[in-house]
Amino acid sequence: MASISSLGIGSGLDLNGLLDQLKEAEEQKLVPILERQETQQTKISAYGQLKSALSQFQTAADALNDSTLYESLSTNVGGSAITAAADAEAQPGSYNVTVDTLATRGTLASEGVAAADEGITAADQKLTLNFADGSTQEIDIASGSTLEGIRDTINATEDAGVNATIINDGTNFRLALSSSETGADASIADFSFDGAAPFTSDTANTLQSGTDSALTVNGIDITSSTNQVEGAIQGVTLNLQEEGDSTVSVEQDTRAVREAVTNFVEAYNGLKDKIGDLTSFNFETGEAGELLGDGTVRTVESRLRDVLGGAVEGELSILSDIGISHKYDSGLGYSKLEVDQDKLDDAIANNQGALATFxxxxxxxxxMAGQINTAVEQLLGSNGRVEGAISGAENLNKSLVEQYTRMEQSIEQTMSRYRSQFGQLDGMIAQMNQTSSYLTQQFDALDAQLGRG
Structure with missing residues (x-):
């Protein structure tokens, strides 16, 4: 059989052009499948957006389902002498705090040596650090150690109790020790060597003893070895910043509750906006949302409407009791949640126990938050309506892909049959043309002979 490129040579017909037209007609069978594939892919994406918005609403509702949210306390500090933080053991109250003294670290400097990188120890020996509480720390110093080497050895010793540096006083280099912790007891007092000392501590001029912090809370004297004072006020940690006066108020953390309720309302309204987009219809352009008329969306809206419109047991039983109500927006064509801020603030400030119960x-x-969580979980679960819709669309799309592949194969088989038939037709017409030409020649020759006779 002749190749495609030679089709029509024998017959003089445009068989290649005819094949192209036939192929184009056959490929029209793929168009409906492609359109259905596009529809399913669009639905899968739309269901994914719906699922995401539902998950965000569930997360916002779940934050309100934590009873500790309504028990949390916050600190309000006046003045710059301190900062404060409350934990679960704190109790509401007000306190006057006066910081008289900050806790400091003890410091001690040695006599000076001419060079920091020249050996100054003649033999192996022990350096003993003495602290104000009577404790000591021994550190092995190698023979031939430099001032820098002694510094590094001290800093490499676990629980040395000091940090070592080198200070140049303009003439000599001096080993400077600073207590690792603040407070009088942790203060470095002096040091000594068990052999010939390469230098001595200069306690007369360079010893600065560490001090405890001193403060009063509502007139009560308190001392601490650190500037982080725990236990002076139950459940409150005071961080001393400077000497001076401050006030501390421990009160219910209304801001955290207000933010959680606000996030809940915003997440629901965001879900409604997303559903509105997915089910919209523009009468002017005829453009429709991806899930217009979709049964899954109707199920979601109906389930949430039932929960949000329901009641729970307690002093506050429905959303409107805390200042949250549905308001229809004629411009959007659906209802969203609206907050009466004064009513909500009153419930948060004066009735957090009832709010927690609600x-x-x-x-x-x-x-209410638990019921919402259950409803959304049922919708999004492996056997839920939303997940079922996604799985159904994905399975149908997979089936369409297989159907498309089978149709492509069928079209190719059809076109192969057409090519073969066209090749046979081309050859047959070519033979007929040859026969016609031969007969014409013979008749012409016969006419010529008869004419001469």
């Missing part, structure tokens, strides 16, 4: 309840699923 959202968190006495079990994971008793409060």
């Amino acid at each position: 959202f968190a309840g006495d079990s994971d699923e008793a409060g």
Whole structure:
């Protein structure tokens, strides 16, 4: 059989052009499949957006399902002498704090030596560090150590109790020791060598003893070895910054609750906006959202409407009791949550116990937030409506891919049959043309003979 490029040579017909037209017609069979594939891929993406918005709403609701949220306390500090932080053991109250003295580290400097990098120890020996509380620390110093080497040995010793540096006083180099911890007891007092000392401590001029911090809380004297004072106020850590007066108020952390409620409302409204986009219809352009009329979306909206419109047991039983209500937006065509800030602030400031019962309840699923979490979990679970819709769209898309492949193979087989048939047709017409030409020649020759006779 002749190749495609030679089709039509024998017959003089445009068989290649005809094949192209036939192929184009056959490939139209793929168009509906491609359109259905595109529809399913669009749905999968839309269901993914719906799932994401639902998950964000679930996360916001779950934050309100934590009873500790309504028990948290915060500190409000006036003045710059301190900062403060409250933990779960703190109790509401107000305190006047006066910082008289900050805790400091003890420091001690040695006599000077001419060079920091020349050996100054004649033999191996021990350096003994003495502290104000009577404790000591022994450190082995190698023979021939330089001032820098002694510094490094001290700093490499675990629990040395000091940090070592070198100070140049303009004439000589001196070993400077600073207590690792603040406070009078942890202060470095002096040091000594068990052999010939390469230098001595200059206690008369360079010893600065560490001090404890001193402060008063509501007139009560308190001392601490550090500037981080725990236990002076139950459940509150005071971080001393400078000498002076400050006030500390420990109160319920209303901001955290307010932010959690606000995030809940915003997450729900974000979900409604996403559903609005996915189910929209523009009457002017005829453009429709990806999930317009979709049963899964209707199920989601119905389930959430039932939960949010329901009641829980307690002094506050429905959303409107805390200042949250549904408001229809005619421009959008659907309802969103709206907050009466004064009513919400009143519940947060004066009735956090009832607010905790409303959202968190006495079990994971008793409060409004727990019921929402359960509803969303059922929708998003492996057997839920949303996950089922995603799986269905993915399976259908997979089936369409297989259908597309089979159709491509069928078209190729059809075109192969056409090529073969066209090749046979081309050859047959070529033979007929040859026969016609031969007969014409014979008749012409016969006519010529008869004419001469």
